[in-house]
Amino acid sequence: MTDSEPLFAAPSGPPVAGVVVDTGLPHLDRVFDYAVPPELDADAQPGVRVRVRFAGRDLDGYVVERRPRSGHEGRLQPLRKVVSAEPVLTPAVLASARAVADAGAGTLGDVLRLAVPKRHATAEKALADEATPPAVAPPDPGPWTAYPAGASYLRHVADGGAPTAAWTALPGQPDDRDWPAALAVAAATALAAGRGALLVVPDHRDLERVDAALAAALGKGAHVRLSADQGPQARYTAWLKVLRGHVRCVVGTRAAAFAPVHELGLVAVWDDGDDLHEEPRAPYPHVRDVLLERATREGAAALVAGFARSVAAEQLVRDGRLVPVVAPPAAVRRSAPRVVVAGDDVELERDGPAARAHLPSVAWRTAKQALERGPVLVQVPRRGYLPSLACAECREPARCPRCHGPMGVPAGRGVPTCRWCGTTYGASGFRCPHCDATALRTSVVGARRTAEELGRAFPGVPVRTSGSGEVLARVGAESALVIATPGAEPVAEGRYAAGLLLDAWALLDRPSLEASAEALRRWTGAGALVRGVADGGVLVLAGAPTHTTIPAVEALVRWDPAWLAGRELDERAQLQLPPTVTMAQVVGPRPAVLAALDDDALPEGLERLGPLPFRGRASGVGSRGSGPREDADGPEVVQVLLRTPRDAAPGLARGLHAVRAGRSARKEPDSVLVRMSPTDGT
Incomplete structure (x- = not known):
């Protein structure tokens, strides 16, 4: 970042810090060079939070590297402040965050907001600096003996390997052999080999069950739990224990997917088909994809598990990225x-x-x-x-004649009532506009x-x-x-x-x-x-x-x-629908969407579906909560789906990121939402 202030040369370390600045703007999604003042030299290490001057404002950022010189020929601004000397952004998490941002046509800053929790100064000061992870004895395979490939999978984990599996759990098991106990055994196997484990579940009920199973298998203090419903201090304290290596086992919900586990040896996601695993903020990463990316980069084993197998997991099995771990048919018939x-x-x-x-x-x-x-x-x-109610004859959903809202029967009231305006309708007060019938039936x-x-x-x-x-x-x-x-x-x-x-x-x-x-x-x-x-x-x-x-x-x-x-x-595959192809969703006011799709940055050969009216929620879904808004007097909000072969996905993501960056640099007034691999955009 250039300015008229002089360049400070650090006497003991490289004088230049590469900083990722949280600007929220796609065209500024890169590393900026700052000078390191002598008084900040010791603390301004890679991974720490800093404050920098950027475009006339003080913004947050992370130091991602130190080097002896800058490629910029002008003068560099100095770092304003080291917020904390805690290196909260580890190289492994940074690399995975960058890969997730690239795959989702997003920015690194968007992903880092998901990966690193907000600082809690009291937690940093209160947590002891030194602690040794408790020793864990190699566990008995226990629940995994019900699966022909189960014991073999655990042996690979114990030997430092990186097996990846789609595990279909047996139903109807007693608590000591049910899926939480099986996950705890897998985690204990990794910990006994000196490796870390990261387990992610959909909600707090599953979290409670796996937390109890880990406590029984590992003993007190051998793991932590991370979830968004923890208080700020409790969550940050648990996260710091993982960062500092006090514990190497984490169980949590979606918020735990980027936990900085040391020597990561096992990642597991339970019930990956649950939509709670999908991040609702840009770039909308799925826990399954985040964990598989981390497993690949950090040499860890991976489990994609559940009672059912998602279509996305089946695609990974077909690709050879996951190996099925299932029980024999006879065991399934007995257990179900x-x-x-x-x-x-x-x-x-x-x-x-x-x-x-x-x-x-x-x-x-x-x-x-x-x-x-x-x-x-x-x-x-x-x-x-x-x-909800429907016409008893033609089964069309019943709508209020006054406001067109859905109709239902509230508790304690025996008459159909509009759920929007509250208007009630007696025995003959409703008439279906489709078939002229007056009788209603319950939809659900x-x-x-x-x-x-x-x-x-x-x-x-x-x-x-x-x-x-x-x-x-x-x-x-x-x-x-x-x-x-x-x-x-x-x-x-x-x-x-x-x-x-x-x-x-x-x-x-x-x-x-x-x-x-x-x-x-x-x-x-x-x-x-x-x-x-x-x-x-x-x-x-x-x-x-x-x-x-x-x-x-x-x-x-x-x-x-x-x-x-x-x-x-x-x-x-026959219909060319995800996940057998790659699709992307572009949403915004019609003129903005059409202009974005004419951008030369997009690769050739894309199949375009639309534009069609966008009927989903179009507000508050942009990278910084400022997605396209559908106002009564504003332009029509539309969506276009882009389809391309799976091997062309990286090129499509780069093109869409370039489109966003170009619009951001030109300060286009209308925001355009971009989403790779929309869950139900079709």
Whole structure:
């Protein structure tokens, strides 16, 4: 950075510091040279936070290198201040952050804001400077013996290797052999070999389970947990323990993916299909991709794990980057519950319309019998009472004639009500604009309404709910009905005697490319909490279409998620859909998007889909929370999808970054959002 101030020459170290400045501007995404004053020479080491003068303002940055001279011929500005002498940005994390930014057409500053937590001075001063990681004895393979390749995988980790695997966990396992215990054994194997371990899970419930398993396997003080819901001091203290090498094992949520673990030997992501693993801020990295990038760069082993296999993980298996670790089919059949699909021809002939009710007769009978042996889990796709209504004749979603808002039936009120303006409609107050019918039906019955219905159907049986507002972690072994929304199912002591999956069509009919894979992921997540068939466990799927074969339903009945992932991948290859191709999303006002796509920086041969009206959230999603805004009187916000072969992804990312940089340098008034590999842009 040039200025009229003189160049300071440091007497003991290289006089020039390369600094990554947090400008938030794509065209300034590079390293700038600053002079190091003599009084800051000792502290201004690579990795430390500094304050620098940039474009007339004092900005934050990181020193990333020290060198004897600058390529700039003018005078350099000096560093203003070393904020802390703590080298918070390690070379390994810096390299991974740069790779993640490049792959996502983002800036390094965007990724560093995700990778390095904000400083907490009290935590820095309070934490002891020296501590030795506790010794960990080599563990018994334990849960991994159920998988033919499991013990071999652990041996490679113990020998310092870098095996990478797609692990499909067995359902219905006791606590000492369930997936948290298996992850703890894998982490202990890495630690016993003098290596570090980093485990990332979707939410706090999973975090609690793995945290407890690690404490049991490693002992006190051998690991830390990192998550966004920790207080600033607690989170920064735990992060400093990892940075200073006090511990080498980390378990956390998405915020832990860049934890600076020393001698990283194992990275693992549990349930990689969960959208909680996807960062909602630019450049939108996925935990799976971050951890695999770190594993490649740092020579670590990797596990992409879950009860189901995501389509993205299946693509990595096809590419040879991941090796499947699965149990034998016979073991899967013993461990999984028996799956019953409600509404087949036999039940329809016997029970009539009741076979396809919200709570089919087979589900009622299964629950009644299972309650004699323990708790019963009921998964409902939505929380609330009656979240939405539809026309009983044509099944079109019911919209309020006044404001066109969605209609539902609130708890305690028996009449349809607009969820936007609150207008109520009596028995004849609604008329469908599509078919002129006046009758309404529920689209999805919420968890609270289901709890009321089951409470009446099973008098005297305790009913507990778990979902938005109150998520239960565990329930006891006593008989009870547990109604939960997907992802909020509590673990039952001794496992559930049975599980009911209601309104299956609501998951299958989602307007999403991932609908089938996501439905199976949620069903297997609930089914894994039910006892295996050998212990009498039954899983009833209600509400699935029975007039045709549904691959996700077939995969659940067979308990074969890898088969569905492979089928989905084959179909997407034929249709040229991700992840078999690379796609990018460009969103913004129509003139700005069209101008961006005419930029010469974009590679040739791109297939363009659109522009089409953008119906997602278009505000607050830019690199600094200033994405394109859709104002009532402003230009139309549109999106364009760009498609290219997978091997051309780096060139597309570079081109889109150059487009952003050019618009930033020209100070274009309209912001354009760019997103590589959008989750559901199609």
